[in-house]
Amino acid sequence: SNLEKLLANTGDMALKRRARRIIEELNPKEEDKILEVGCGDGFYLHILSELIPNIALTGIDNNPNALKSAKRNLKGKKIKLTEADLMKRLPFNVSSFDKVIMSEVAEHLPDDVRGLKEVKRILKKGGLLVLTVPNYNFPLLWDPVNWVLQNIFGTHIEKGFWAGIWNQHRRLYKPLQIKKVVEKAGFSVEKYEPLTFWSLPFNHNLLHFAAIKLYGGGLSESIVSAISKFEKKSQKPFLIDFAFKIVNVIDKLNDLWTPKDSGVAVLIKSRK
Numbered sequence: 001s002n003l004e005k006l007l008a009n010t011g012d013m014a015l016k017r018r019a020r021r022i023i024e025e026l027n028p029k030e031e032d033k034i035l036e037v038g039c040g041d042g043f044y045l046h047i048l049s050e051l052i053p054n055i056a057l058t059g060i061d062n063n064p065n066a067l068k069s070a071k072r073n074l075k076g077k078k079i080k081l082t083e084a085d086l087m088k089r090l091p092f093n094v095s096s097f098d099k100v101i102m103s104e105v106a107e108h109l110p111d112d113v114r115g116l117k118e119v120k121r122i123l124k125k126g127g128l129l130v131l132t133v134p135n136y137n138f139p140l141l142w143d144p145v146n147w148v149l150q151n152i153f154g155t156h157i158e159k160g161f162w163a164g165i166w167n168q169h170r171r172l173y174k175p176l177q178i179k180k181v182v183e184k185a186g187f188s189v190e191k192y193e194p195l196t197f198w199s200l201p202f203n204h205n206l207l208h209f210a211a212i213k214l215y216g217g218g219l220s221e222s223i224v225s226a227i228s229k230f231e232k233k234s235q236k237p238f239l240i241d242f243a244f245k246i247v248n249v250i251d252k253l254n255d256l257w258t259p260k261d262s263g264v265a266v267l268i269k270s271r272k
Contacts, residue, residue, distance in 0.1 A: 002051060003020060006050055007047075013199060014265060017251065018132055019043070022267070025191070025269045026130050032055060034048060034099045034101070035099075035122070036059045038061055045070070057080070058082070059081045067083055090121075095123065095127075098124055101131075104133065104265075108169065116185030116186075117185045117186065126271055127272045128270075128271055129268075129269075130268070131270070134165055134169060138263070139262055142196075142199050143204040144201065144202060145205075146163070161205065175194055192267065197253075197259060198254050198258070226240055
């Protein structure tokens with residue numbers, strides 16, 4: 001499918017599955033007005049604009065550097081990008097949007113319920129919110145260091161390379177916890193599901209290391225392009241191609257069997 005082609009160059013297996021499930025549940029239509037809250041580098045907006053070229057898309061983020069990189073990645077596309085903070089009033093009227101994506105944002109907010117109430121305000125009645133957060137019940141393989149610290153010693157590493165899944169996050173959520181938060185903000189939850197149980201050992205740390213290499217410079221342009229999630233499937237050097245194949249084989253295990261509440265993320269589909 002077109003979506004699979006757009007995701008073919010995504011080496012982060014958890015991001016790839018998250019993106020696929022978000023777009024599937026969002027079920028975008030040409031007439032939709034869609035907002036992404038916390039758009040980061042613009043990846044989901046990029047996918048939506050490639051799937052439906054004329055769709056009305058808006059992205060907000062409270063980080064000016066993230067918006068700069070989104071502007072670069074979405075150059076030439078008609079997507080409105082605005083600096084805005086969910087803890088303040090958003091610069092949109094009541095019922096401005098049909099659908100909202102909010103991926104990996106709630107865990108950063110000082111007051112998650114308040115932030116979600118503001119999202120509800122700008123959604124139309126019956127409008128859709130598709131949200132993901134990092135899962136407190138993350139699998140051992142994904143981040144073994146913090147899994148042991150969290151499950152045996154009741155603590156975790158807060159910053160730096162070994163902070164893993166906890167890096168820069170105020171909290172992680174158990175699946176039922178985030179469901180309750182979304183309901184408390186006034187949404188009705190239609191679905192909640194954990195995503196990505198099977199992964200490479202130390203998967204989170206490997207991704208962190210790859211990101212340092214990718215954004216720290218020092219890689220040739222051809223390699224950067226070969227592993228850029230904004231590119232469609234490209235010719236890759238043998239080792240990178242091999243790594244992608246291994247990651248994809250492991251990810252397929254997630255379609256066969258996963259435990260009930262464990263995964264790297266939790267996805268919530270809800271309506272106003």
